[in-house]
Amino acid sequence: MTSDARAVLFDMDGVIVDSEVYWHELEQRRILPEALGTDHPDPDETTGMNFREIYDYLDANYEVRVERSEFLSLYERTAREIYTQKASLMAGFRELCAELREAGVTIGVVSSSPHEWISLVTDRFDLAFDAIVSAEDIDGPGKPEPAVYEYAAAVIEVEPSRCLVVEDSVHGTRAASRAGATVIGYRGAANADLDLPAADVVVSSPEELRAELHRRVDVGG
DSSP states (O other), X not given: OOOOOOEEEEOTBTTTBOHHHHHHHHIIIIIHHHHHTTOOOOHHHHTTSOHHHHHHHXXXXXXXXXXXXXXXXXXXXXXXXIIIIIOOBOTTHHHHHHHHHHTTOEEEEEESSOHHHHHHHHHHHTOOOSXXXXXXXXXXXXXXXXXXXXXXXXXXXXXXXXXXEEEOSHHHHHHHHHXXXXXXXXXXXXXXXXXXXXXXXXXXXXXHHHHHHHHHSOTTO
C-alpha cells in the first residue's frame, strides 16, 4: 500500500530517542517529589506537553510548592542529563531516514521540547532534518492542540493531509490528527500498554515502524 504522503514528521521523545523512559523515571523520582510532594500525576497526564505548560497544568490541578523558575531549572538540568548521557537512538533510525530521503520524502522533527534540547540530540547523534519545529516556535498552546503540526506543515510547504506523523503520546497523536495528518502511533518501552485512539495505526517496534512507512511511502519503488 502506498499513499500520496510527501513528508514524515517524527516526534523526538519516545520516538527518535528513548528518552521517555528516563523522563518518567526522573520525573517520579526527582522532579515531582520536589515540586509537589507525594501527590503525583500519572505520567500519561503530561507526556507530550511542553515543560513550561506542564508547570501550568500542575499549578492548576495540584499543589505546587516551588516557584516556576525553580521548576523549569529542574527540568533543564534533567534534560541535559537525559539527552547527553542516557537516551539512545532508535535502532535503524539513520537507515530509515536515508531510505525516506532516497524516496524524495521530506523528513522533520516536531517536538514539545525546546530547540536547545533538540540540538543536544541532533548534535550527539549527528542527525540532520529538513525541518526542526519546537512548540516554542508557535504563539499558542502546544500538543494536544494542532498548531505545532499545522506550523510544521507550513514550514515544509506540504499539506497536513500529505504528512505522515510518528508520535508516541496521547497528546501528540491528538495534535497530529487534529491537524489533518495521518498518524502512526509508536509504542516503546515507556508506553507499551498505552492506548492511542487518535492514531490511524499503531506499531510496537522500530521494525514495525519501518515496515509501515514502507507500506505508505514508495520507498525503493
